[in-house]
Amino acid sequence: IDDTAALARLHVLPTCGTRYLVHDGGEWSEVYSEPLTDDESQRAARAVEESARELGLWEEHTWGDRIELRGSQVTFSALGQEAPVDAKAAWDPDGAKKEKLRAAVAEQLPDLEVRSGGSTSVDITRKGIDKAYGVN
Structure with missing residues (x-):
């Protein structure tokens, strides 16, 4: 995505929602992760x-x-x-x-x-x- 403002609003819930990632326009941040042992x-x-x-x-x-x-x-x-x-x-x-x-x-x-x-x-x-x- 080239639009930094749009990218800053991107929220991703991969792997069935076991992880939550947000993008601040510059980089990804992990909000949470629920890993298996x-x-x-x-x-x-x-x-x-x-x-x-x-x-x-x-x-x-x-x-x-x-x-x-x-x-x-x-x-x-x-x-x-x-x-x-x-x-x-x-x-x-x-x-x-x-x-x-x-x-x-x-x-x-x-x-x-x-x-x-x-x-x-x-x-x-x-x-x-x-x-x-x-x-x-």
Whole structure:
């Protein structure tokens, strides 16, 4: 964004609202961050991989990383982060695969929030931390 005044009004809530960033026209400032502990991140990564394998959703061919540890969020992308849009659309057109995976992971991680993310992804964060939390 070239307009410094507009940039100074920019607020960003990445990773499901687990972080809140503002721009003052010169640089970014972090208002808050709700990171997962190392234990939470590792448990989340393990649960999503185990569940995906058990459900037959661990794809052999992927485009990039399947599991990302993002500090405040763990994201599973069934086809990888770099998957083309057409492959994502074809993988789970009705969302049933992703919902089965989300439910299986949520059962293993009752202390964390497990949400459907993009067309092939499941996101895991702290409970109660979402974009509404950030806005309030």
